[in-house]
Amino acid sequence: MLGASDVVSVVVRSTLIPMETPDNMKGRVNAVNAMFIGTSNQLGEFESWLTASLFGVIPAVLLGGTGTIIIAILWMKLFPELLHITRLRHSTN
DSSP states (O other), rough: OHHHHHHHHHHHHHHHHHHSSOOHHHHHHHHHHHHHHHHHHHHHHHHHHHHHHOOOOHHHHHHHHHHHHHHHHHHHHHHHGGGOOOOOOOOOO
């Protein structure tokens, strides 16, 4: 289930990001996005191993979940316009 959710996340990001990116920046934005998609799993696995080694499995899971919630709340505060998106504009080019 987690793997399937990750694939859905990648497909959604790979579809939605180009829709909102200006044409003159699409190549650069897609390149950076692909780099992050390609490396995020490996970095996440390393971080999970490191925190589990240092703190134990249960504290590492609790720390990771708490960190995820804090980052989500922080992003809502830093980028409130994202909360109000109800529809994506589609470029006619």
